[in-house]
Amino acid sequence: MAIQSILVLGLGKVGSLVGVLLKKTGFQVTGAARSERTDLPFDTKTIDVSDIHQMVDLMRRHDCVVSCLPYHFNLDIAKQACRNKIHYFDLTEDVPTTKAIIKLSRSATSILAPQCGLAPGFIAIIGASLVEKFDTVRSLKLRVGALPQHPTGLLGYAFNWSPEGVVNEYLNECEVIEGGVHKWISPMEWVEKLVIDGIPLEAFTTSGGLGTMCDTYLGVIDNLDYKSIRYPGHVKLMNFLFHELLMRENRKLAGEILTHAKPPVKKDVVYIHASVEGWQSKQLVRDEFVEAYYPIEIDGKSWSAISWTTAASVCAIVEMAHNGSIADKGFIKQEMISLEDFLKTVNGRLYHTEPHE
Template identity: 60%
Template sequence: MKNIAVLGLGKVGTLAAELLHGSGFNVTGIDLAAPQNKLPFQVKSLDLRDATGVEAEFAAQDAVLSCLPYHLNARLAEIAHRAGIHYFDLTEDVPTTNRILELSKTARGLMAPQCGLAPGFIGIVGASLIEEFDDCRSCKMRVGALPQHPTGLMGYSFNWSPEGVVNEYLNDCEVIEEGTRKMVSAMEWFEDIYIDGVKLEAFTTSGGLGTMCDTYAGRVANLDYKTMRYPGHGKLMNFFFHELLMRERREEAGEILVNAKPPVNEDIVYVHAAAEGRIGGQLLRREFVRGYRPVEVAGRMRTAIAWTTAGSVVAIIEMVRDGKLPAQGFLKQEDVPLDAFLATPTGALYAA
């Protein structure tokens, strides 16, 4: 794997392309409108709704990474499947992932969706904790991408795709509770969490577990994923989506929220994973807790959400190239060894 196309040159896509370029890949960045700033790799302007143009581009690639909104990914994965090349994306959307899983059964390359932060890195961390136990009774995974200096009642800024956030807040969530797989509503199961003295609330959101319920059914009695926010956020979002019925107008909801709470540069990504079980007959708890802030990557300061998302997928692509992960079929995030992930040039960013 040498030639890779990165689709979508927003903050995350541009950084992922720069990291791949720095890691030795021959990168082609593709967007509807070419970025104004000069980039160290080839950039092409292409309407990704043009199937003929996309097919011609994919024919020249060994792999493709989609950093586009989730609703575009299934069709792009189908084109990558026909071209016989590796496919990677950052989607949290469950139907999209299920479609890619079906494609993987006849794929000549690797089909690897959900390679971002959540799903993605959090699943790698959670799986590593589960594997420490002889008998794991629970694994709880939480992620929060937040402003460092929140203002207003919402305490939030939209540093991530509004489409993705709305999707996560409204779609049902799969969990394992007392050994039973079930679907529960988003923005429920509230709890308080403290990280470095900062009080946060956590509630269910969709997609964060990826394929983990499939993998750990019958092995882990309790498994769930929640998003972390500053206290009071979830109550306001429930009011906005359900009492004001904005759940029926998703696109407009995203526009309203971004207009009210635009992105900030000084953000923080909290990662909290905890597992409990028995080792040698003794009941124990293991945790992985981090607060990731903006850092300088590839010569420029990057927001925490940008580098934790882009870095995760790039580290996985590096592992596939180096033969540390399969080159065909479907990649589950829980099958990615955490130690090997952190040992990659890009994965090392998460070790701090």
């Protein structure tokens, strides 16, 4: 199923790079956003992204739409994509949005693929690739963190990602499988210590990172959870902010305070730590995927680690849809995507880049 023309909705740090990468891959790309952009190597349109009718008119001229907008726009866009037989991809970590898109997909004649970013997204592809090597799995632990390379202050953090998304991850309930039982647990719990490349870190439960993996692996894996990686001490302070100071009651204000205090940095790092324990040929074995990804240069411009790891993931999946490596219609589960095929794509090969500062 060939994809020729792609509409990228939202041209922020990730959306603009999605457009750049897809154009480099050979697709016809149009970008659309509320603010005018004249600095990108593809055609752009200025539209009111809250006006679904404007977006539908633009969507109908393309084979495929990639939404890089905040999650609350995505369900309406997915509905229109389904209705107009347009392939749909997004980066959402929002669980209710994804569940609604799954319902839409039952009658879809085009692809509906939410959760195509880093987590959920790439981390599920990695986790599934580890699981398939085992006869029986007792635990799969998935950890991801986007952090400043050179942290300052007690939080040790910088908002290189959507503040709205981060606040929701810290406050919404988290899906897990524990002891073979599908559960919902509180965020910012189950705190553990990690060390990657000699750097001490902590990880704790956050929502959305598993995508649909609990549904897929219930009855297959005894224990499955996702946690965000931060520098030590971060979760204690965030619990103080949201719960003792009651900022959970005003998520918008909490996001504004945090982004004002901790603006984005150019030198960031994305840590991925996935581990599986289980039995291979009656032997108890542990396997891991542990990587640190740093900013890279694309066409003479430096892109942050969180931007390119997120953008490259959705672009690789679009490529796989184009070349027939995934189903040509219906809902696409990230954990059903082959890591081997993913890494063979033009954009998947970016993950082979040697980390550098």
